[in-house]
Amino acid sequence: MRLPADLNIAPRTVEFLLALGHDIVRAGQVLPATAEDNTIIAWAIKETRAILTQDLDFFSGPLR
Helix, strand or coil: CEEEEECCCCCCHHHHHHHHHCEEEEHHCCCCCCCCCCHHHHHHHHHCCCEEECCCCCCCCCCC
């Protein structure tokens, strides 16, 4: 599974998942640290990735 990890996922968690063989990239590696949810979603769609997040209010509005 191809995953982008939202900015609130610890780098250590990403490293652990990479070690297990998962294709995971922290959003901050490819997007600005200030990237909004819509930007992360648009990037994930373009890259065909499911989003890993712990943000309880991640994307609480319409896509723009």
